[in-house]
Amino acid sequence: MSIDTSRRSFLKSGAAAATAMMAAAAAQAGIPAAKVEKWDEEFDVVIVGSGFAGMACALKAGQAGLKVLMIEKMPTVGGNSAICGGNVACPVNPVQKAQGIKDSKELFIADCLKDGLGINHTNLLATIADRCNDTIKMVVDCGCEFVPNKMLFEGGHSVPRSYEIKAGTGSGYIMPMHEVLKGMKNVVIRTRCKFDDFVMGEDGSVVGIVCREGYRFNAKAVSDDLENKTGKKKTVKALKGVMLAAGGFSRDIWFRQVQDPRVVPTTDSTNQPGATAGVLLKALGIGAAPVQLCWLQFLPYCNPHEKGFGVSVNFTNHACMDLGLVVDRKTGKRFMDEHAGRKIKADALFKVIGTDQNYPIAVCDDAIVKAINPSFVKLPLEMGTVKKFDTLEALADHFKINKAAFLEEVKKFNGFVKSGEDKDFNRILKFNNGLDVSKAPFYGIEVCPKIHHTMGGVMINEKAQVISTMTQAPIKGLYAGGEITGGVHGASRLGTVAVIDALTFGMIAGEGFAAMK
Template sequence: MNNAITPILRPLTLPNGAVLKNRLIMAPMTTCTGFYDGTVTSELVEYYRARAGSIGAVIVECCFIDTKGPAFPGAIAIDSDNKIPGLTRIADAIKSKGSKAILQIYHGGRMVEPELIGGKVPVAPSAIAAPREGATTPQALTAEEVDVMITKFGDAVNRAIKAGFDGVEIHGANTYLIQQFYSPNSNQRDDKWGGSRDNRARFPLEVLEITHKMADRFAHDGFIIGYRFSPEEIEVPGIRFDDTLYLLEKLAARGLDYVHFSVGQLLRPSIVDTSDPTPLIEKYRTLRSETLAKVPVIGVGGVINKTDAESALDHGYDLVAVGKACIAYPDWADRIINNEQLELYIDSTQREALIIPEPLWRFSLVDAMIRDVSVSGRKYKAGVYQEKVEAEALKLKINVTLDTDRITDISLVKDDTLDVDFTTTFENLRTRILVANSPHVDAITGATTQSEALKKAVSRALATSSKEHVIDEGGNPNAPQNYDVVVIGSGGAGLAAAIQACDEGAHVVIIEKMPTIGGNTIKASVGMNAAETRFQKLKGIEDSKELFYEETLKGGKFKNNPILLREFVELAPEAIEWLASHEIELNDITITGGMSIDRTHRPADRSAVGGFLISGLVKNVNKRNIDVLLETSVAEILFENDTVTGVKVVDEYNDSRILNAKSVIVATGGFSANREMVVKYRPELDGFVTTNHKGATGSGIAMLQKLGADTVDMGEIQIHPTVEQTTSYLISESIRGGGAILVSQEGKRFFNEMETRDKVSAEIIALPEKSAWVIFDEQVRLNNKAADEYIGRGFVVSAPFPNELALKINMDQDALQQTLARYNQFVEQQHDDDFGRATALRHPLNHGPFYAIRIAPGVHHTMGGVTINTDTAVLDSHKQVIDGVWAAGEVVGGIHGANRIGGNAVADIIIFGTLAGRRAAAHARR
């Protein structure tokens, strides 16, 4: 079909007289790119500008109309007039390129997570939790609040008009608030807003009515009003297709310019009557009235190429909304008009060129499309491999289909005895693995255990296939393999070392005894310390390496190895830049205890650094096709003729083999999770919980001692002052660095919260309860994303006022209020008269809600370990280099002295990890 007659380029006149220049629309898609308060970022404006032009209209992602309305982080808002300027920039950008600009408006209702709204309870038609695991029971809106909510939708329409949008799309889909009012599952009210179908339809009709009123009063005649709907709900009771048609008929009678099917695929049949394969669009066209038939209908889902769009029109849609293809190809409409045949993937190096904001790049929708376009070096035996996945209550089987160099499919095996209530997580993770061509991808948020089990099952299939490939080629899968560099441990130090060694031309393998990548690094929370960095200068922070050196030396009680510490401080800014060059940017800055200046670098969204860091490093490992052996232990480092020759490894099936290598990097971490080892050096720590993962057992130290390695500072074991004791979860120092205080059960501050960890821990242990409370307010929460994680995990007690918080945690109300008042006075005068706190006096703690987390110390970091020189080469007891072996990270002693400063461990692993990779690769090439 040529362009002259292709129906997708024909104009369409809407019922209100507005003309769309063609039948193509950019679908509204979450970008997670707004500021914390919902205002628009410049990145978002340019993202929409790049995608407008040849496409007929752009429907901008949903804007929440009320402070309790955001259903996801980074959502943009239209809840107040101060949001109008930013939204105007988006509307202007789209319209300047010649496309119509339509804004979707919504309220998340019971789908809103409390951590997104400051720990508050979400609202809904009825106090009924959403049918998903861990869902919060919402607060039912009163009749008066329902009226107010309708007014807020009207206010949002007025603001959209003022911002210059050509129209609004009322979001009545995706189980958000409008759909919740119409659903008999979520709406079980007994007033005029619930009960009968007519009563349940009242809320969406009133929202449409107030939209018309605002448009009549303030907009031009061609202002577009659309409505998005989900045709069915699977729940019982729930919305059925005839219910949807009933509502749409009423909406059409009042006046709509289009309706927008919210389905994953254009031709999806019923999800309720699974025996009927008829596409819902066909049922819709058959059953709709003459009035509804005059309202154009938008289809969405699965449109990539011109034939897909033309097929949508052939099946009865009037307009076609395009989602992921518009992200992957900003000029999508131009490409299909020119008959290009497109594949739905994004080159992993093209984020900036495609003008995709960083938060959207990390969002699952996009992450699943990112592909390294380089050719894989892995070799498999083509076929289907079946594996079991077992995690907690989850038991299922999967089939992994492999080509000779690629994972081509992953599917669930039907088995009535297996639990497959796992569909969404499985589909999302399946897509990530297929696109990455690797099981080493980010876990699905909220389903980490299941994700790791599935990833491990895929890894097993790959290992089995690789062995069969070797056998088919006439080889022995247990025969020795040759590498240049073996890296033991997959925490931050090991991954950084492997990446750097690979970039220096070495053939590298990573060996990890645990079933997952990440080591202890993935639990890191606060950030990475460095002085005199580019990001400090951009923020006007004056710092010096000399001051960083002196404060780290003082924090370590002057026991630090001064030569290693000087190297650490000198190389820290380069390490920050190394991460940035690998698309791991730490450009927000805070402070930790023992530091006098903001030099702790963290992600822009102020989230915990560990997950962000490991995710970025793993993507770099995948890009380089570096081999990773999980659940594989190093039985020994092989040493002949005074040099390393490789390692002997044992896999999960107890099969052993030799990996020959000229260089071995040990990055196995510390020994905080080895209680016997901890107690051997520090008997008084018996019984303390640890923040470390189970693999932190000191195995690397033992291996290196067999080679004659010397150790230093083994008795220097740090306890972290703020650990949630029931889960051993670390409460980040960034919370105190953000302005929080520590309060005893008496309701009083008892020490300088920003002192070093050893001193703060000692003061907590000295309290009668041997525990304390971290107290903070809404301002601290908003500036520290980790706080939302703690709220989500259930660690946090909250209340709107300090006296109510005191009651909840069994604390004297007057004492707490007096403590806060006195601390707030110190903040105002920027001087702590009681304990001399001189940093992180950021703002008074006076904005409710107020939060409290009960904490006590836990074993956190072992400063002792093997000795190294400034090249990271391991030294023996005579200070001589052990040829061919390097070490980096917590396995090494001497850098931190008697106490590690928060934020220095992440710096340590990147600085010395990359250095080890460089030196090991050079040694292997000799």
């Protein structure tokens, strides 16, 4: 994994490219409806993307009897949503109440602002907090299953407030929601169907799209396959509007480097190959207001020896960082609050890794593994990313950790857990429930950050309507939800908040279409 810390060579070309990009986008601001000789098809709602936001929108619009088309450029539905961890934040929920966990809308917003560096759009966070229980009901009604009576205490959150999806990945939502949608005769789902452009009314409204059926994604042609012209062109009318649910751009080599020149082409990402910027660029081209595009989030739970998301993230996150500890192998000591937000941890990891790839070691014990979902460790052990040892000494020897300092650090950490006070990094330990790192066997894994979430996107309001740069008002007929939007998470998002964000604003967009006369 590489990050270029020498920015000068790219800054000038990046700035020039950004200027040229915006000029080109402005020159290609959609296709006038007057120039459409013939509409190939007509739907009430057209949804671009088939992840959490897209499926939630299709579900609500479809249940209202609207004729819906949902398109997906990749061969299968789900995008990043299908492969993410899948756990979902929901402040002030019934399980918290039953377990005496005190939470509030205000605490949720404060937690998000802390890791988001205070630049979050709090009106959107408030909307999520107000509607999250409706969102959970929606997915449960579709057949999604959560681990009963369990609240996860995710990094950066002040209290346990996240449901654990039984499936262990976002497929636990995508598959049941997809099955429900397939049973609706008024909902059409098309894979290998790529969005190309908007069709615009004379009043500046979005009235349809141009797409290509039979499209075949080419992973080598980044920046949304600029030279890939596969597929048959179609012009589709959207009577009530278009919903953008196309996700982020973590795999768009050119566009992500324009936003942050430190990120070079070889920098790895947890995302699926189709996470490119094409739909976002077209939305900016018709005047959608851009929000915080240069903030890229790194996931601090990854293993440097796996490509992409890999199989180790859930183990490193929930076993080692939620309940265990992470040490610098050179010093044998902790160097951060393992339960802090993702940006804080990723920045700390990068500082330790440096230029000599000194990957820190995340550690836990057998009691912790048994306390979390034990399946989280099974595949990483089989793949060899997680190593198992009878003693802490053996663990230190294998990873070449400063042994004496490490053993002393584990002893000190265990004392912090017992007293409930982390005197070194002020980590919240009260939800450890007494679990420390003392019961053999012991587990260790190398850890490094990878690009995970692009924080910026188009601006939306509480109704999921896309806001215009020119008028500061909603663009008629255009909605969006999920990672293609910006503002919800600010500079960095807390774990499990992306899932509730996408599902909630997808649901709200679908409700908005359903309410139209």
